Amino acid sequence: MRRRLVWLGWSMASILAVAGIAIKLQSKDRGMFLPGQTSSGHYQIELACDSCHVPFQGAISDSCMKCHQTDLAEGEDSHPKSKFTDPRNAERIARLDATSCVTCHVEHRPEITGTMGVTLPADVCFYCHSDIARERPSHQNMAFDSCASAGCHNFHDNRALYTDFLLKHQSEPEVLSVALVTRRPRRTSATPVDASRRDDPHGTVADPRLVEEWASTAHAQSGVNCSACHVVASGSANKAWTDHPGYQSCETCHKSESQGFSGGRHGMRLAAGLGPMSPSLARLPMNSSAKERTLDCGSCHSPHTFDTRRAAADGCLDCHADRHSLAYKDSPHFALWRAESEGRAPDGSGVGCATCHLPRVTGETGGSSAVRVDHNQNANLRPNEKMIRSVCLNCHGLGFSIDALADPVLIETNFRGRPARHIESIDMALRKAAANPRSK
């Protein structure tokens, strides 16, 4: 009898423990299950375990590709999976399985996580490129942990670093004679709407200032009336007026911006089904006054004014308080921004935060080239050579850009000063070309 009671008690305790764990695992508050601190790239979505983890399979490369495939493809990945699936690489794969993202990028292991979430030693290139000195005599005395040095080689994105590109941009000055970013074209095909033809339900908009603000915007000029944003479907209900539409309203017309936003640090929580990002959740230093704010389109683009100029600089500084951001207003880039704002410098010559971090890119959209603002600030953030083509080369020569991005102290001061050292990439490319009589 006593043994029966012990068994019963033990079974009940076990069932309750399992049920408790299962309930906790399904809830939003599952931080206790995190086996280790996540990386700076993923901490925002660390409680959305199924972003990465597939039941009975763990964290697989397919999960990584859900978010990173577009970036890797646009970056013309130098080491895609397809490079390693040939059976002739079987020996190499046995030593280092380069077909799988998690071979080099393991989460929850802060003690071995280096820059860009890499969890392998820096000399990993040795596995396949041990004979590089024979192929490139200039590399003879270089250590294998120096391959990924600034301005040299990246595992994935080498668009600004391949030899012919270095040679093409070899003699450029530090600042180009024409230093302007791409202009954003205005869409003028639609019929403008003015305040007299606004379509808010009678009596809904009590504040005439809101109507005035909207009437002066590109929305009104493009025929985007009140209902376009404020009449939304909610769940299974029909569309109805709402005073505070969410970012989904913006998505209807601004698909590329919305996709970029969801793919970057500002919107990745929303994309993972979590609540919006807030400065209170950030690891980067943020202004204490902004702690309770939440991030969506309206956070940077004030509703009704949609001031893109404000969104490009001052809007960022409302929240961001890291050294690079705090140094911006003392930087040469801000001086250009202010001159442009005050009409003392040409349109496109100013450099705000968004000029570099949410750059204007020209893409193929439906068969025609279109200028859009890439709202995924992660797309050109790390390694920072990714910023060269989309940003730096608008105004600066390649050599100067490489040198500047290789100086972490200069980056912290927001480029106030000169690069501390010179990176030899272009010089090495020139020496190689000079040694070969057949070089182009």
Next chain:
Amino acid sequence: MKVTLMKTPAHGIRAIAFAALVCAIATGLAACGKGESAASSGITPKMMADSLHAVMESDRVIYTKQVVNRLQQENVIRANEHWKDAKALPLPAQMFRMGSEMVSEKTKDFNYALLSLWAVNKQNMPKTDVEKAGLEAVVAKQEPYYSEETLGGKKYFTAVYPDVAVAEACINCHNDHEDSPRHDFKMGETMGGVVVRIPMI
């Protein structure tokens, strides 16, 4: 409370043995039914490799002659190694490699690669013994070379086909390229080999 699953230990052992036998038979049947061997369906690995190569070679020759060579000669557009940046055509070898990489994403039933004893990119130099022997054989005699090899614990039927310079575009690019170990290729010469591998069951 005493729970007994079997009347005696002997019963238990017999039950386990029977279950194991059923599992073994079921697994064997499943493995047999997985796929017919190539031989039983009349298509040998050699036939499959030859057929695949016939398609690959023809597509690339057409691309080289009718697209790259023709448009270059008519000054419409050039082929360039960095075709995206240069807004140019991919080189025939790049078109071939892109196809190979796309195939590897679609199927594991075969794979192919373009290799050479004088590769521009040293990663495309022969690595395995069969590749080395095969490339040397197709350079000596412009005929396919067939063999078998084991890679990563799997057995493969490997065919190496001579890759011949069929257009001026081929030899000009390689002869002018700073990373090419040779700068004296001629029309009609074997520049490398197409290696087709088919896993053997």
